[in-house]
Amino acid sequence: MTTPSEPGHGGPDPGFGAVVSERRRLTNVAYRLLGSLADAEDVVQETYARWYVLSPREREAIESPGAWLTTVASRICLDLLRSARVRRERYVGEWIPEPLPDRAEWTGGRSDGDTADPADRVTLDESVNMAFLVVLESMTPAERVAFVLHDVFRYSFGEVAEIVGRTPAACRQLASSARRRIRASRAPATPVARQAEVVRDFKQAWEARDIAALIGLLDPDVTAIGDGGGLVSAELHPIRGGEQVARVLVDVTGGAPDLRIVERTVNGRPGLVAQLAGVTVTVMAFDMAGDRITRIWAVRNPAKLRPWTTG
Incomplete structure (x- = not known):
């Protein structure tokens, strides 16, 4: 969408600004539902395409364009989640959600409204840290949609019901089940400042190839x-x-x-980036309990590293 004209109708769309302003929300919803920025971008584009195939009269009849766009985007995500299990069965190795850099670290550091890259529109809060996204991956599609829309974005269960095709009571149960999964997976929170210190110590031990120091920073049952x-x-x-x-x-x-290890913010938490010849080859996210690292997620799939700067 590069012009405020109605495709196929030749005139300006008076509601264009209001509709485009929903892009940030749609990207945030889709990324949390899918765990992939690339897929989230596709969903947002498809959502806008469906809006603009409506006639002017059909669009004027929609009382809340923002609600309509969110409903359509969420339904597209739900369809993708239902087919994701089949795609994941064909995925070679483990599947980890796509990591996002801090806003200022997105390639080129652009943040100029509609010309900014999509990662610049994703709000980095607790609902996008890697541990949270990984738990979302364990949920059924309906659980994930009900939980994200209600608990993260504060949509009513009546609104969620229209999207997932279930009753409000059923959606309430889905969200409750999702919350139990979240609670069961959570360790006592380590302050972010302390997380940064542990990650820095981990980096230094890794660079020094100090096995004893690394073991001291890792939980005995750590999983990488x-x-x-x-x-x-x-x-x-x-x-x-x-x-x-x-x-x-x-x-x-x-x-x-020649591997260079750099401290970076990964999905809002302290993380590490590994670079070879100035090119990012791995992004690492961590989960901790106290002063020990309990989980390490290392993303090396080049398709998932495109948001990352190279220096």
Whole structure:
């Protein structure tokens, strides 16, 4: 959408500004529902395409364009979630949600309204940290939609019911089930400042190839998961245990002496980015309990790294 004209009708659309202003909300909803910025972009474009195939009379009859757009986008996401399990079965290795950089770190640092990249429109809050998104992945499509729309975006259960095709009472139960999953997965929160210190210590130990120091920072039952999408060499299965994870990390740096490790914000939390020759090759997100790292997510799939700066 680059012009406030009605496709096929030749005249200006007086509601164009109000409709376009919904793009940020739609991108935020779609990213949380799908865990993929690329898919979220496609959903938003498809949503606007459906809006503009309506006749002027049909659009004028819609009392709340924003609500209409959100409903359409959410239904598209629901369809994608229902088909995602089939696609994930064909995915080589583990699937991790697409990581997002801090707003200022998006390629080029652009933030100029409609010309900005989509990641600039995603609000980085607790509902996009990697641990949260991974739990969302464990939910049924209906649970995920009901929970995200009601608990994150504050839509009523009546509105959610129209989207998922169930009763408000059923949607309330879906959201309640989703909340139980969230609660069961949560460890006591580590303050962000302390998380940053642990990640920095982890980086220094990794660079020094200090296995003992790494083990000291890792929970004995830590799990490391890599996502290469079948396109790059990566561990196809999770690695468990502090010593095992530490040794794999040291092997990585030993095989790539020019690897540069940089501290970055990943989905609103302290994380790390690994670069070779100035190109981002891995983005790492962490979950912690106290002063120990309990989970590491390492995204190496190039298709999921496009938002990241290279220097």
